[in-house]
Amino acid sequence: MTKRFTIGKNERLKSRKAIDLLFREGKRFTISPFRVFYCETGQVELLAGVGVGTKNFKKAVDRNRIKRQAREAWRLQKGQLKEQLIQNGKGLHVFFIFTEKSLPAYEQVFEAITIIIGKLKKLVEK
RNA sequence: GCUACAAGCCAGGCUAUCGUCCCGAUGAAAAUCGGGGAGGAAAGUCCGGACAGCACAGAGCAAAUGUACCGGUGAAGAGCCGGGUCCCGGUUGCAAAAUACCGGGAACAGAUAGUGCCACAGAAAAUAACUGUCCCGUCAAAAGCGGGAUGAGGGUGAAAACGUGGGGUAAGAGCCCACGGCGGUUGCUAGUAAUAGUAAUGGCGGGUAAACCUUGCAUGCUGAAAUGCCACAUAUAGUAUCGAUUGAGGGCGGCUCGUCCGAGAUCCGCCGAAAGGCGGACACGGUACAGGGUAGGCAGAUUGAUCCUGAUAGGUAACUACCGGGACAGAUAAAUGAUAGCCCACGACAGAAUCCGGCUUACCGGCUUGUAGCUUUU
RNA sequence: UGGGGGUUCGCCAAGUGGUAAGGCACCGGGUUUUGGUCCCGGCAUUCAGGGGUUCGAAUCCCUUACCCCCAG
Numbered sequence: 001m002t003k004r005f006t007i008g009k010n011e012r013l014k015s016r017k018a019i020d021l022l023f024r025e026g027k028r029f030t031i032s033p034f035r036v037f038y039c040e041t042g043q044v045e046l047l048a049g050v051g052v053g054t055k056n057f058k059k060a061v062d063r064n065r066i067k068r069q070a071r072e073a074w075r076l077q078k079g080q081l082k083e084q085l086i087q088n089g090k091g092l093h094v095f096f097i098f099t100e101k102s103l104p105a106y107e108q109v110f111e112a113i114t115i116i117i118g119k120l121k122k123l124v125e126k
Numbered sequence: 127g128c129u130a131c132a133a134g135c136c137a138g139g140c141u142a143u144c145g146u147c148c149c150g151a152u153g154a155a156a157a158u159c160g161g162g163g164a165g166g167a168a169a170g171u172c173c174g175g176a177c178a179g180c181a182c183a184g185a186g187c188a189a190a191u192g193u194a195c196c197g198g199u200g201a202a203g204a205g206c207c208g209g210g211u212c213c214c215g216g217u218u219g220c221a222a223a224a225u226a227c228c229g230g231g232a233a234c235a236g237a238u239a240g241u242g243c244c245a246c247a248g249a250a251a252a253u254a255a256c257u258g259u260c261c262c263g264u265c266a267a268a269a270g271c272g273g274g275a276u277g278a279g280g281g282u283g284a285a286a287a288c289g290u291g292g293g294g295u296a297a298g299a300g301c302c303c304a305c306g307g308c309g310g311u312u313g314c315u316a317g318u319a320a321u322a323g324u325a326a327u328g329g330c331g332g333g334u335a336a337a338c339c340u341u342g343c344a345u346g347c348u349g350a351a352a353u354g355c356c357a358c359a360u361a362u363a364g365u366a367u368c369g370a371u372u373g374a375g376g377g378c379g380g381c382u383c384g385u386c387c388g389a390g391a392u393c394c395g396c397c398g399a400a401a402g403g404c405g406g407a408c409a410c411g412g413u414a415c416a417g418g419g420u421a422g423g424c425a426g427a428u429u430g431a432u433c434c435u436g437a438u439a440g441g442u443a444a445c446u447a448c449c450g451g452g453a454c455a456g457a458u459a460a461a462u463g464a465u466a467g468c469c470c471a472c473g474a475c476a477g478a479a480u481c482c483g484g485c486u487u488a489c490c491g492g493c494u495u496g497u498a499g500c501u502u503u504u
Numbered sequence: 505u506g507g508g509g510g511u512u513c514g515c516c517a518a519g520u521g522g523u524a525a526g527g528c529a530c531c532g533g534g535u536u537u538u539g540g541u542c543c544c545g546g547c548a549u550u551c552a553g554g555g556g557u558u559c560g561a562a563u564c565c566c567u568u569a570c571c572c573c574c575a576g
Contacts (some may be wrong), residue, residue: 007145012459019459049459060169060477068463075145076464095459106464 007075011092013049022093031120032112033100034070038120041091046082048074053099066098069106073113081117084124092124 013019026039050070052063074096085092096116 009147051459061475064477065463072145073463 007048007071007084009056011047012049013095018047018093019049019095022095026033026093026095030099031115031119033098033104034107034112034116035097035099036116036120037095037097038072038123039086039093040068040124041093043091044086044089045091046078046085046094047092048078048094050096050098056098056101057103066104066109069104069109070098070113073106076116077110077113081121084121088124090124092120094120 013022022037022039026037028035028037030036051068052066054063057063057066081092
């Protein structure tokens with residue numbers, strides 16, 4: 001119960017192969033600053049990753065900041081989605097890509113992740 | 127105390143909760159506990175290395191690229207320190223082009239090795255020609271014409287054939303002389319040297335080498351996604367060629383020696399009377415090509431020419447030697463974040479990816495030291 | 505990580521040391537009853553920014569900024 005807000009090594013999308021597969025064959029949708037790729041898997045797991053393009057943000061500091069904000073928002077809100085997956089016996093790979101060109105506020109990112117998780121929950125339910 | 131400049135240092139702090147990467151301990155595991163976790167520029171990639179692979183395992187020449195006052199320093203450099211020469215600015219002073227002091231700058235080898243270029247203007251942009259001046263001839267004389275001498279007088283221009291004065295001459299010219307300027311050669315003195323001073327000698331034919339170039343020196347090429355190992359995986363593995371001697375010729379970073387490959391010939395086997403023709407298999411190993419598979423892990427890889435600091439010694443200094451103390455992240459889709467509170471100067475530029483030494487650029491503000499100026503007090 | 509190229513008027517661009525071509529667009533005038541077409545004229549004081557070499561830089565050199573491309 002206390003370890004719900006984690007984002008450790010085994011909860012991140014790490015394999016290059018899995019990411020390539022996700023981009024090639026996964027489904028996708030766009031919600032304000034993010035484009036989301038997702039793909040259901042057989043094992044019970046929930047892996048996530050974040051990316052920011054060099055084209056929109058030239059400075060590494062800005063890219064790191066957005067990735068950290070997105071990861072923080074995901075960490076705090078993914079609990080319910082994971083419980084649902086465990087109940088249904090499904091797994092899910094998710095990848096976020098930031099598409100805006102200006103630096104966002106943290107609240108903006110947090111709200112966007114809330115909406116995305118709501119949508120993912122509906123998709124899992126089907 | 128204030129202002130300006132230069133150099134160096136710091137780069138918000140603390141507490142709580144949640145979260146993250148690495149290391150250690152406990153544990154069968156899950157996990158828990160403890161410790162550590164971006165910079166002065168981590169950046170640009172402008173230089174120099176370390177390290178690794180390939181080539182050569184050699185020598186010489188050429189090309190290409192870079193570089194260029196001298197000495198030192200350092201692993202090395204286009205870095206740093208010191209010195210020289212030239213240029214610019216300031217101060218003192220009646221006066222500072224050359225001379226005193228202070229500060230700043232310099233891609234400061236060569237223009238008498240050669241080639242090219244120098245718009246417009248100007249007679250002419252480097253060799254002359256044109257115009258002019260003077261002499262002679264022609265002619266009664268002048269002009270004109272012809273022959274000869276001469277070289278800066280010719281409005282320009284960024285730049286005009288060492289400058290000024292005198293002599294000299296038919297007219298002139300460094301043609302000669304005096305003073306001054308510039309650079310060459312030789313000698314002496316000082317200095318490690320660049321160079322400076324001085325004497326003699328023989329000159330004074332613009333600029334541009336960040337135009338080509340010449341001279342000296344340096345450099346093999348490619349970069350950690352390099353590279354090595356293990357596991358998985360095709361495949362009881364496809365094609366070509368090699369694993370005897372000589373050798374036209376060809377390749378090896380361009381060339382030569384050198385070295386490697388090599389049609390053909392020789393050799394062996396078969397056919398054939400001979401000439402000649404065909405073949406040198408399989409297996410194993412090497413090389414090249416085609417196709418297929420894998421794309422996980424470990425090493426490289428984070429302590430090294432290390433950095434900071436104190437004392438001593440050497441040195442003008444950069445720096446060096448030695449002794450003592452302290453510090454140093456290590457991921458592999460990639461770690462430092464979020465929330466709340468308090469304090470203050472209200473927080474800039476900005477995020478490691480193989481590692482070091484420099485340079486350059488970005489930067490809110492604060493502190494220290496030095497120099498100069500102004501003001502106050504003694 | 506390593507390498508290559510570019511930046512000239514509002515847009516497309518030429519210009520390889522000597523007054524910065526040209527087209528489109530724009531502005532003014534003419535022709536026409538009006539508009540279009542056509543004709544004439546105008547439009548770069550800073551050639552991405554800074555510094556240097558040169559008598560003289562868009563051009564040569566150094567440096568900074570931005571943009572594009574390539575290899576794996």
